[in-house]
Amino acid sequence: MEYTLKEMMAITAAREIKNEDIVFCGTGISMLAAMAAKNINAPESVIFFETGAIDSKLEEIPLAVGDPRVMYHTSANGGLLDSFATMQNAITGQHVVGILGAAQVDKFGNLNSTVIGDYESPKIRFSGSGGGCDVASFVPRSIIFMQHEKRKFVKKLDYLTSPGYLDGPDGRKNAGLIPGGPELVITNMGVMRFDDTTKQMYLAAFYPGITPEQILDKMEFSVDTSRAEEATPPTAEELTLLREKCDHQRLILS
Amino acid sequence: MEYTLKEMMAITAAREIKNEDIVFCGTGISMLAAMAAKNINAPESVIFFETGAIDSKLEEIPLAVGDPRVMYHTSANGGLLDSFATMQNAITGQHVVGILGAAQVDKFGNLNSTVIGDYESPKIRFSGSGGGCDVASFVPRSIIFMQHEKRKFVKKLDYLTSPGYLDGPDGRKNAGLIPGGPELVITNMGVMRFDDTTKQMYLAAFYPGITPEQILDKMEFSVDTSRAEEATPPTAEELTLLREKCDHQRLILS
Amino acid sequence: MNLKQDKVMDLTTAINTYVKDRCHLSLGGFTINRNPMAAVYEIIRQRVKNIHLYAHSNGQGVDELIGGGCVSHLEIAYGGSGKFASTCIRFRKAVEENLLQVEDYTNYQMTLRFLAGAMGVPFLPCRSSMGTDIVNKWGFSQEMRKTSKKLPDDKLTIMDNPFSGWLDTEKVVLVPAIQPDVTIVHVQKADKRGNCRIQGLTFADAEQAKAAKHLIVTCEELYDNDELKTDSDQNQIPFIHVDAVVHVPHGAYPTACYHHYDYDPNYLKAYAKKAKDDTLHGEYLKEMIHGCQTQQDLIAKTGPEQMAAIAADPQTGYARNLDRK
């Protein structure tokens, strides 16, 4: 069954989500991935939003985490204080998986979603952290979505918005952060993971038709490709559920 | 019109409450005083409770600040976080008048409602601060109810639960407290106020039939009586409203 | 926490599973309202010992648990039951007889401590109690604290405002987070998965609930899953915090449960009288607590007439014109 790159990315992320996970998601493909997990492989997972909605019944895909669609049929409609406390909380926070995006990522999985250029007078201004830095600070696992481009996989971030492993294995501990960090980066070409020991990014999988060399060409820094395998494409069942249950209006997929 | 000491005390306190005051009250006579103010001289005053109820419609007198009667017809039913934030808040807190009681008071209006004897192994244990210390810490004005007895008006508190002026005019400032402190102490014999300069208690009024000397006899420490005047007894109208509108079930007054 | 669809248990199992000797326990409710009394009575029946108890102003529940011989340590702001006991009676006796170690905070401080636990921060600041014995006198010594991993090294600490003078503040008191092993709250409505709705004041129940490692919810009304999701603006505790849901009608009796029943003045007055006398109190424990197997047995002793008298008026949520003298 044919599939788009967006579908490949959403399904790849969904497969990482398990029952008993509480999934923090943002706008766009991250929301789609969370909905896919719930409809395909992790029906007991719980979707929640930084705006304060827990376990929303998403009959239509929200176009923002402040979309009124996230408020329908929730467990509770709180506010930002509630949602971030859930992630910072020593008990519930340990069950949260964050899904994040950014403009730049470095080899330790740190993210920039603030500026290109100087902070004081930037060349390009982005939205800023939102809850991204909070999630990346609080939760044990996160999934990052990126487009594979040289200007996005950079040696040095223009601004470090959300912490990955900071400067290496002891980075988070030295800074005073809760243990955690990104598990994988899902791109339009493959999947990067982080070495258990060095906490550096390596290529874990490349999509069918893509080579590790093509991926390295799209990065400013080099990564280990020795562990890379071809990724498993979405199954027909996964695609059908994704298209019919998660985005039948084709607001994200199209 | 005849009146009881309890009625005299409640009306004396009520007269101190003005429109635009938000009145924090506890159980018993303090609740009655707040209701009396609202029904007699300060209809625009707002009664609120540390449990989180604001502007309750008190059709029957509550027997505790956790009584379900305080939850009826409120502006909002929050919780303890809301109520104490209202008092600590730089804007709303400045409008709050606290009404407090205690087991002991000293000449600077500090209160003990915790223990008699050593803290570690007390001779008598009382309820403890509750929200009393918080109110006394946060709000600019408070009214204290006491029985006039030597063991209650003491040179040195066994335990300082709620701050008055601490050790004198600069006591609160040195400790780091918000400016404030008690305005008056209403007892079964008269009214004590605090000198603007020394922040020490003085006798401001004695009830009809009571002499300043009798009051001094009931105190471990001496106070200035040169400013004392005879208190104005409750009027017939005040008494009628108190009895009929505030405690028609005579749960506190009897 | 767990995300199970069905967390319904009977009370005996819930208490037996989560409330152990020496556990750190927090009780919801305030003075004579929404105390989780059925759970308190079951803890007494199970003869759990040496509980380290946390509450802000839980009156009746704390007093009965102390009277039941279950509590060795108590962190509290207020031990009183309104007009029925300006100081809780068994609490007072236990302190005066040196049977109970107490540490005093203010109501706001206890609430902030629960909130800190719920938020996952080690402390929160406030501007209360500077210059008082709440700061100066500690119930638990630094030595005792160091022997327990469940207690912070300090009762509290005073700090200069690092944002010098900001908000006209020179100093703040920092109070440490509480993370109880288990919290018990009684709510009006819960679904099987654990979503909870409290009617009326919430006190600090949501904060106590979210601070705990385990949470037992007892409820007046049990709903099928999703039934409370249709009006979720009114829910305060989402299921992700909940471990056990126990259906106990009249589970707060003899304290009040807004829009269900009032406190029972007769019971509370009778309790106060018995609690003052060790012999009478022993008889009370034997007859009313150990002599009952469930909350329903206790309600049966009160009888239908008094239960009808305390039933809540649908408009006001309390029992109008109840004889409370």
Add this chain to the structure above:
Amino acid sequence: MNLKQDKVMDLTTAINTYVKDRCHLSLGGFTINRNPMAAVYEIIRQRVKNIHLYAHSNGQGVDELIGGGCVSHLEIAYGGSGKFASTCIRFRKAVEENLLQVEDYTNYQMTLRFLAGAMGVPFLPCRSSMGTDIVNKWGFSQEMRKTSKKLPDDKLTIMDNPFSGWLDTEKVVLVPAIQPDVTIVHVQKADKRGNCRIQGLTFADAEQAKAAKHLIVTCEELYDNDELKTDSDQNQIPFIHVDAVVHVPHGAYPTACYHHYDYDPNYLKAYAKKAKDDTLHGEYLKEMIHGCQTQQDLIAKTGPEQMAAIAADPQTGYARNLDRK
């Protein structure tokens, strides 16, 4: 604050009374939901200048206020309007053209800063952003801060946990309180005295409201006093915090107002297109903002057909099957 029984004002008077040149203003709402848009448009019409603006993730309102030329300083976590503008367009332009000084925080930090203001404490702690440029890079220099009494001397500060290791915490970030001169929130229901009820997520509106020196509430539905007191469990902002109540149906349009109307995808897409081009944006301001006297004029330009299309479905609270492509 005031305790007046009737705080109802028209929008022009409310904005004119409380929103002054150089004031510190905080806006409620989140991205494309419950932004106080009618108030934003009125501020633009009154040509208020050099506002110091606070928001966490208010998208559309912040962007239009910047585009209207009203804002000189901005403290924010997120400038985006969901799928309609992943980065707010006039915000981005103003920053890139050095017309706006911005200081970045996280959403949680901004929310805690409002909460600190509401609570009356100079700061609150969190465990977010250590090791990041949120900590290292400041939008406002220490020198600039010292010239303003309305700003704390530091953006934030990192502190060792004074309760050593408690809650497995070595360090915390302290973020300073915000006390805006004025906050504006849009709510579904308010009474004349100012009691407010928000349906659906509250975002940080209650905290923003209570932190401010003055509070303007715009509402979809205006009630007589006491009408909202019959079900007060659902009220989030009591009247004691409120200065002005303004009845503005569709006051959040083109952003959503849960259970009343959805966001208008047509308006937001058209806005995004115009906002990208200075000439088109100038025409937009002239026609849609300065060319209208009230929110009702703007609604009339949209027309009854599209207003019917975005009307909320009573069950879900949003417009089902709305064309959002």
